[in-house]
Amino acid sequence: MPFTWTTSDLISSIKTRAMIPTSQITFTNEDLLSLADEELQTVIFPMMMSVKGDYFVTNDDQTITSAAEYPIPPDAIGLKIKDCFWIDPSDSELREIQIPQVNLSDVTNQYIQGWTWGFYIQNNSVILTPNQMTGMTLRQKYYRRASKLIETSAAGQIVSINTGTNEITLSNVPTTWAIGDDLSAVDQNPGFLTLASGLTIVAVTSPVVEIADVSLLSVGDWICLDGDSPIAQIAPEAQPILAQSVAIKCLEALNDPGLVSAQQKFEQIKSNFIQTMTPRVDNQAKKIVNRSGTLAWKKIGRWGWSNG
Numbered sequence: 001m002p003f004t005w006t007t008s009d010l011i012s013s014i015k016t017r018a019m020i021p022t023s024q025i026t027f028t029n030e031d032l033l034s035l036a037d038e039e040l041q042t043v044i045f046p047m048m049m050s051v052k053g054d055y056f057v058t059n060d061d062q063t064i065t066s067a068a069e070y071p072i073p074p075d076a077i078g079l080k081i082k083d084c085f086w087i088d089p090s091d092s093e094l095r096e097i098q099i100p101q102v103n104l105s106d107v108t109n110q111y112i113q114g115w116t117w118g119f120y121i122q123n124n125s126v127i128l129t130p131n132q133m134t135g136m137t138l139r140q141k142y143y144r145r146a147s148k149l150i151e152t153s154a155a156g157q158i159v160s161i162n163t164g165t166n167e168i169t170l171s172n173v174p175t176t177w178a179i180g181d182d183l184s185a186v187d188q189n190p191g192f193l194t195l196a197s198g199l200t201i202v203a204v205t206s207p208v209v210e211i212a213d214v215s216l217l218s219v220g221d222w223i224c225l226d227g228d229s230p231i232a233q234i235a236p237e238a239q240p241i242l243a244q245s246v247a248i249k250c251l252e253a254l255n256d257p258g259l260v261s262a263q264q265k266f267e268q269i270k271s272n273f274i275q276t277m278t279p280r281v282d283n284q285a286k287k288i289v290n291r292s293g294t295l296a297w298k299k300i301g302r303w304g305w306s307n308g
Helices: 007-017 029-049 236-254 259-277 294-302
Strands: 057-063 069-071 083-087 118-122 125-129 137-143 156-162 167-170 182-186 194-205 208-211 222-225
Touching: 007 029, 007 236, 029 236, 029 259, 125 137, 236 259
Parallel strands: none
Antiparallel strands: 057 137, 069 125, 083 137, 118 125, 156 167, 156 222, 167 208, 182 194, 182 222, 194 208
């Protein structure tokens, strides 16, 4: 069985850590998940990104047209990208060729424009300069923002899939879902990636939902509205840190004397997590690449980065 720590498990862990009675009315489940969303963005994500393990990295592919401007995906953390590549769709290996970043101040420099292709960031878009790769694929690698946490009652797991009719049978179909709504599929396996989005509901008759495409789905995947997730999309080892972080917020609000010990516990499990996860690859010698050497320039010429 895969490790799956749903929001129901998260809520239970928060209440246990903060010693919140089941009958209390100070914090609803929705309140706890809202706090968890905030802690994900402000505490857990920066902590995991500090490990430098490329967690949360995903791709956004766009076909390069005659336009020079391509928007950064709206779910990118900080509206920033990690890197840019171009891919030749006719290449059987679909190799990623890195696009060099240039300074905006250099764009008007005739020397720069005359010999290389690159990109720069302006506002919330990637600008290709000069754009000479029409028909190729532009791939932006970026750190994807976590989906909003929801209770499991607002989602359902796939029980079976009918590929002939594009119908999925779910363990639960929320009554609020309607034809035209867009759904997402979240992997039940760590790290709980969003496998597909924009799955438009064609018909819904509980427990069966017909969508536009089922090709990316598997039995066990969680289905929810776009932008939502019934699982915190972080490594399993970070789930207890999230629960402890939210518990601290609850204790602060209650002015509980147990706050100090809860903070000490948080620092302990955070330290253990960092030691466990760093480095992400053990006993692997790093390769040193001279990106400005002769071989690098030959590679640039071979892949068509120059105009000459």
